[in-house]
Amino acid sequence: MIKLSKKNILSLFFLIVFISCKTDKKEEKTPTTKPNIILFMVDDMGWQDTSVPFWKEKTPLNNIYHTPNMERLAKQGMKFTQAYSTSVCSPTRVSLMSGMNAARHRVTNWTLRRGVSEVKPPKGLTMPEWNLNGIQPTDSIERSTHVTTLPKILKDNGYTTIHAGKAHFGAIGTPGENPLNLGFDINIAGHAAGAPASYYGTKNFKKDIDKHSIWDVPNLEKYYQKDIFLTEALTQESILALDNAIKGDKPFYLYMAHYAVHTPIQGDPRFEKKYIDKGLNPIEAKYASMVEGMDKSLGDLMDYLDDKGIADNTIILFMSDNGGLSAVARGGEKHTHNKPLSSGKGSAHEGGIREPMLVKWPGVTKESSSTDDFVIIEDFFPTIIQLARIENYKTVQPIDGKSFTSILRGEKQNNNNRALFWHYPNNWGPTGPGIGASSTIRKGDWKLIYYHIDSSFELFNITNDIGETTNLAFKEKAKLKALSKELGSYLRSVNAQMPIQTNTNNQVPWPDNQEVLNSL
Structure with a gap:
């Protein structure tokens, strides 16, 4: 047994205190700062509009586009090969802001003017009274959805919230047209319209400098008559907003929502010539230059984070709001601009809903x-x-979305048995594969599309047939009936709207209607 002198006991005591103090100081240095978050949203960007391959192999389209900063982001993070949005813009943006599926929030088509449906119904159907006025911070606006928005929750929990670019949340003349009413501290150029009148500063981002239109991009007067592309102007303004944000002690949320690459397809002068020199169709050269300009914006933001020493505490999410445009306004053959995917924007086929996500x-x-x-x-x-470490938040709306943070952590998942749902009881306008009023379910390898106009079905095995070339509706009736039952049950559970048949004045039958299934 070892005996300690009083001197040794005192020495041991001070040693323990010293070690305890060191330990406490180490714990005090543990980072407690909430992460900054950038959601980089591109408009109308297709799954193949990038040099980053999202399929099992690189395709000819991947070789057309030059997106080095998307490649850089992919190397620094995770690529999602089966990420989905809706087939048109407003439903996607409302789902993002609310956490609700479009069948539930009922903003199922694109919005613009208060009380006005911008697209006429197709012959044979009357559209339901969908929420054409978008999302609102109040329940007093007719034909709209009252929600507690994502930026509102972030703002209430200590974030500086910045909106840049396309909003397209609520109709003109409603509170929801202004992002400042939806939880954003700062709004850069966002309003009710879903496209710019012009991408050119020399044209004041207007179609006609001498006349006002609802498509004119607002609040960018400092760039009027300057040789600057809209994508660059939005990037510069975002960086100025970030400069002010990081001076404080709050984390920031930047929703970088580019108007690009939505129509009008106008060439970005910084990049257009290289694609013309490659021999691209003139329209496609302009489009590719818009893609590269968007990618430069991503790179500029990433460089900014590096320069400010905050990259390690900033999460970046990259997404598109719907599939790439292919039915109209593009050069070359329609419905081919997203190959190997079928069709494009406005379609329930993969080309309309599968997105590049990083x-x-x-x-x-x-x-x-x-x-x-x-x-x-x-x-x-x-x-x-969840990324913002916010708990115990409350919303006025139910939440349909499921957090994918466990996927980001690399934890093993089995979520491909989860059913995904789309509901579009509307008319987009153009025609083509998968385009039209429809309801859709994706579960596992299988995807079922139910068309409202004639109660017909398409059934595809997406794993074996990513191009949706072979309709198995008549060959795989057991699978069709199982999926139609699940789809019908879901639509009823969220009180989804269905169109009216003009010849009978009856609601379009649910996809699991027995008469419909018996007719197969």
């Missing part, structure tokens, strides 16, 4: 990783709230 969560997501787990746009709502 996420960098520093220190968490494995670099150069990839996942084929299913993700859909409403999942961003609970995910971003």
